[in-house]
Amino acid sequence: xxxxxxxxxxxxxxxxxxxxxxxxxxxxxxxxxxxxxxxxxxxxxxxxxxxxxxxxxxxxxxxxxxxxxxxxxxxxxxxxxxxxxxxxxxxxxxxxxxxxxxxxxxxxxxxxxxxxxxxxxxxxxxxxxxxxxxxxxxxxxxxxxxxxxxxxxxxxxxxxxxxxxxxxxxxxxxxxxxxxxxxxxxxxxxxxxxxxxxxxxxxxxxxxxxxxxxxxxxxxxxxxxxxxxxxxxxxxxxxxxxxxxxxxxxxxxxxxxxxxxxxxxxxxxxxxxxxxxxxxxxxxxxxxxxxxxxxxxxxxxxxxxxxxxxxxxxxxxxxxxxxxxxxxxxxxxxxxxxxxxxxxxxxxxxxxxxxxxxxxxxxxxxxxxxxxxxxxxxxxxxxxxxxxxxxxxxxxxxxxxxxxxxxxxxxxxxxxxxxxxxxxxxxxxxxxxxxxxxxxxxxxxxxxxxxxxxxxxxxxxxxxxxxxxxxxxxxxxxxxxxxxxxxxxxxxxxxxxxxxxxxxxxxxxxxxxxxxxxxxxxxxxxxxxxxxxxxxxxxx
Ligand SMILES: Cc1cc2nc3c(=O)[nH]c(=O)nc-3n(C[C@H](O)[C@H](O)[C@H](O)COP(=O)(O)OP(=O)(O)OC[C@H]3O[C@@H](n4cnc5c(N)ncnc54)[C@H](O)[C@@H]3O)c2cc1C
Numbered sequence: 001x002x003x004x005x006x007x008x009x010x011x012x013x014x015x016x017x018x019x020x021x022x023x024x025x026x027x028x029x030x031x032x033x034x035x036x037x038x039x040x041x042x043x044x045x046x047x048x049x050x051x052x053x054x055x056x057x058x059x060x061x062x063x064x065x066x067x068x069x070x071x072x073x074x075x076x077x078x079x080x081x082x083x084x085x086x087x088x089x090x091x092x093x094x095x096x097x098x099x100x101x102x103x104x105x106x107x108x109x110x111x112x113x114x115x116x117x118x119x120x121x122x123x124x125x126x127x128x129x130x131x132x133x134x135x136x137x138x139x140x141x142x143x144x145x146x147x148x149x150x151x152x153x154x155x156x157x158x159x160x161x162x163x164x165x166x167x168x169x170x171x172x173x174x175x176x177x178x179x180x181x182x183x184x185x186x187x188x189x190x191x192x193x194x195x196x197x198x199x200x201x202x203x204x205x206x207x208x209x210x211x212x213x214x215x216x217x218x219x220x221x222x223x224x225x226x227x228x229x230x231x232x233x234x235x236x237x238x239x240x241x242x243x244x245x246x247x248x249x250x251x252x253x254x255x256x257x258x259x260x261x262x263x264x265x266x267x268x269x270x271x272x273x274x275x276x277x278x279x280x281x282x283x284x285x286x287x288x289x290x291x292x293x294x295x296x297x298x299x300x301x302x303x304x305x306x307x308x309x310x311x312x313x314x315x316x317x318x319x320x321x322x323x324x325x326x327x328x329x330x331x332x333x334x335x336x337x338x339x340x341x342x343x344x345x346x347x348x349x350x351x352x353x354x355x356x357x358x359x360x361x362x363x364x365x366x367x368x369x370x371x372x373x374x375x376x377x378x379x380x381x382x383x384x385x386x387x388x389x390x391x392x393x394x395x396x397x398x399x400x401x402x403x404x405x406x407x408x409x410x411x412x413x414x415x416x417x418x419x420x421x422x423x424x425x426x427x428x429x430x431x432x433x434x435x436x437x438x439x440x441x442x443x444x445x446x447x448x449x450x451x452x453x454x455x456x457x458x459x460x461x462x463x464x465x466x467x468x469x470x471x472x473x474x475x476x477x478x479x480x481x482x483x484x485x486x487x488x489x490x491x492x493x494x495x496x497x498x499x500x501x502x503x504x505x506x507x508x509x510x511x512x513x514x515x516x517x518x519x520x521x522x523x524x525x526x527x528x529x530x531x532x533x534x535x536x537x538x539x540x
Contacts, residue, residue, distance in 0.1 A: 001080040002064050005056040008044065011312060013053065022059060026067055026077065035060040042200025043318060048310035053317065054200070085182035089534040091120030099124050099226075100533050101251065101259060103233050104267035106160015107519045108510025110213065111183060111526035112265045112533075113220050119534050122224035126251075126259070128232035129157025132210050139164060142348050143438040146411040151230065154359065155271040155351040155485075158229070159213040161511070162519040166341040166362045167204030169196055171521040179524040190215040193364065201322070205364030233268075233275065236282055238503065246283070247504040263533045267510040267526060270488035271351045273393050276512075285493045285501040286389040287381075289514045292338060292486040293399065293454055294376030295446060295479040296346045296358040297418075298435055299472065301371040304342065307469045320366040323373070323469055327461040333453060335461035338374030338486055342366045345436035346480050348411060355400035356413050358437065358483050370436050374483045375462075377454045385489075392489025402449035403482040408442045414449055414482075415441035418462060419475025431476030446481050487517045498532035507533055 009021055018038075023030055040056035058080050061067055071077035100116055102109045105127040116123040128151050129135055135157030138149040150156075154164050169184065184196050187204070190212040196202035204212070217227060237250035237258060251259045268275050280286050301320050305313035308321035320342035327335045344362025351357075360372045385391035406414035415435055420427040426445035435441045447455050466473030491514030493501045500506040509515060509529040516522040 001058050001060055002068060003039065003056065003058050003078055003080045004076060005040075006076045007055040007057060008052040009055070011043070011051045011053060011315060011317060018055070018057070022057060026059070026061075027070065028061065028067060032062040033059060034062060038198055040198055040200055045308055045318070048308070048312070051309065051312050051318070081178065083178040083181045085179070087119055088531045089119055089538050091537075095120060097537060098260065098262050100263040100265065100537065101126065101261040102265040102267060103127075103251070104160065104269060104510070104512070105129075105158050105213075105227065106267060106269050106510065106522065107162050108516060108522040108526040108529075109160070109265065109267035110216055111186070111523040112267060112509060112530040113225055114186065114216060115527050115530035116533060117220045117223035117225040119530075120224070121534060121537065122226070123220075124226050124228065124259070125220070126228045126231040126233060126253075127156070127158065128230065128254070131229050132158040132163060132213055135163075136210065142350075142411060146439040148350060148353060148411060150351060150353060151232065153351050154347060154349040155269060158217070159209060161269050161271070162522070163209050163213065164206050164347060164361050165209070165519070166339070166344055166360060166366075167206065167209050167364075167519065168339070169202045169204065169520045170200075171518050171524075173521045173524060175524065179527050180520055182527060183520055183523040186216070187212060190219070203362075203364070203366070205366070206361050208364050235278055236503070236506070238282065241504050245502050245504060248506045262505050263507070263537060264505065265507045265509050265526070265529050265533060266492065266513060267522075267529075269510065269512040270485055272512050273352070276390060276393065276490055279492065280390055284503050284506065287491050287493060288385060288389050288392050289488060289491040290378060290380040291392065291489050292336075292374075292376035292378050292483075293451070294335075294338070294374055294458075294483045295450070295481040296360060296372050296437070296483055297375040298346060298370045298372045298433060298478045298480070299474070300369060300433060301343050303471045303474075304371045304469065307471065320371070325465050325468060327464050329457045329460045331453060331456055331460075333457040334378045335457045336376060336378070338376045338483070340371070340373035342371050343368045344372060345370065346372050348413070348438065349485060350400065350411070352397070352400070354404050354409075355397065356403040356407050356411060356482065357400055357485055358413060358480055359485065368436070370433070372436070374486060375458065375479065376483055376486055377457045389490060396484040396489060399449055399451070399482050400484055406442065406444050406446075406448045406481075410439070412440045412442050413437050413480045414444045414446055415478055415480045416444065416446045417475060418473055418477040418479065421446065421479060422459060422462065422473070430478065433474075433476045433478050435478045435480055437480045441478075441480055446479060449482055488512050488514045490514060497536070498529050499536075505536070
């Protein structure tokens with residue numbers, strides 16, 4: 001089989017137009033094309049008047065060698081790659097060693113647990129939060145009644161941070177082993193829509209994510225894995241391992257009990273601040289890492305559809321339009337759009353009392369009235385928080401607390417219209433755009449809860465984005481703050497063996513450890529770390 005990519009056809013091409021297009025592209029006769037399969041479909045809307053669909057197809061030909069030779073050097077015509085997942089180890093029958101422990105049931109922990117279970121190592125997965133249905137109730141409790149449960153919320157609990165999300169499933173991580181394909185295939189087995197396997201920008205939406213993590217839990221338990229909910233890891237049991245290194249021997253849980261373990265995947269996500277503080281105090285090597293800071297900005301989705309797709313807005317093959325923006329400011333800062341959620345809502349994503357944090361989510365249908373996205377500025381340790389490995393956490397907490405106060409100290413979020421923001425005056429009323437953040441917003445002045453360099457960068461970038469997407473800078477557009485958890489403020493450094501640089505048998509993984517950003521890359525990192533744990537167990 002050959003893989004043909006970048007095959008473009010008009011948006012409204014007839015269904016039977018693909019085969020002739022393949023033949024034309026490969027310079028073959030219809031009789032030479034035995035079969036084809038759509039592997040990926042995306043769209044190219046750079047010219048709104050002539051939007052194209054962009055296909056990748058796998059083709060079976062009468063004489064593949066001849067076609068390949070004829071297209072030598074053509075990067076879009078190549079042998080079909082082996083995208084199947086190959087396990088690196090299998091536990092011997094009846095294996096009864098000390099079971100590996102996975103801390104965190106987010107995408108990273110979930111896939112580390114699944115792969116370890118599929119290899120026969122019967123992992124124990126512990127999470128400080130609750131089972132997903134219970135967790136949903138607690139999360140709604142914040143959104144509807146302004147009541148926060150610090151252990152069960154948008155950040156903590158079964159499925160991790162990504163459960164209440166748009167469920168966008170794409171990333172820019174290099175993936176020579178097609179681990180992303182393994183993740184998507186497992187998601188489809190667990191109930192995700194099949195189109196995530198072929199859509200260029202697949203997404204799942206929140207309600208489907210809930211049933212999927214439940215299904216994956218059942219799979220892991222059927223393979224001998226075990227989950228322990230409301231089980232927070234508060235400390236490590238370490239012993240000296242020579243040369244200034246330590247070795248992990250167990251985990252101290254919040255109830256004071258000790259869970260013996262000699263292989264631990266640490267997949268705690270970017271909001272596990274008390275855990276990062278404990279690791280730092282225990283001497284685990286941690287360094288501060290860049291992340292970004294800003295707000296969520298909201299527009300009517302119809303404005304974005306029109307701006308991106310013109311008269312093709314609302315076309316069934318296009319769906320709700322997304323955008324990706326970036327601007328390099330005169331002050332040396334970069335402003336960019338982050339985690340854009342078409343047809344979704346802004347959500348309260350805090351996990352700590354007295355702090356307000358925003359993020360975005362949507363359902364699979366992406367049918368809600370507004371589009372929202374993070375509007376953020378990149379920050380880095382050297383320039384913005386040089387006072388040590390945990391200084392980024394202190395910075396996040398500082399602005400989140402100010403946002404809590406500016407919102408009215410009740411988990412309502414501070415908000416401002418773009419018109420008032422650019423004019424440098426507080427907002428007192430909304431215009432035509434209704435913000436979606438729950439439990440509610442307080443119209444005010446966002447300069448009370450954002451650093452000056454962020455305000456300055458926004459004032460330069462928003463009009464620029466307004467020239468790229470019509471009405472992006474419309475005066476009634478609403479900004480809700482603050483967006484501080486764009487990625488982890490730390491990295492828990494690990495070696496080529498995926499173990500902590502100075503604590504043996506501790507395997508830092510996923511977004512929290514600084515090795516992923518998003519559901520797909522976190523899940524892929526979980527697979528890699530599970531393989532490293534299996535290799536270490538087999539090495540004895
Ligand atoms: C609202 C929102 C929307 C998002 N939308 C998207 C999106 O559309 N697409 C996308 O790709 N990404 C999205 N993200 C980001 C994505 O969710 C994360 O990148 C991803 O979940 C990281 O996975 P992880 O497994 O590394 O960590 P997490 O998902 O954060 O999971 C960490 C888990 O560890 C547990 N834990 C923490 N500390 C302890 C402890 N001490 N003991 C025991 N358990 C502990 C937590 O309870 C949590 O369940 C979104 C994030 C949020 C918050």
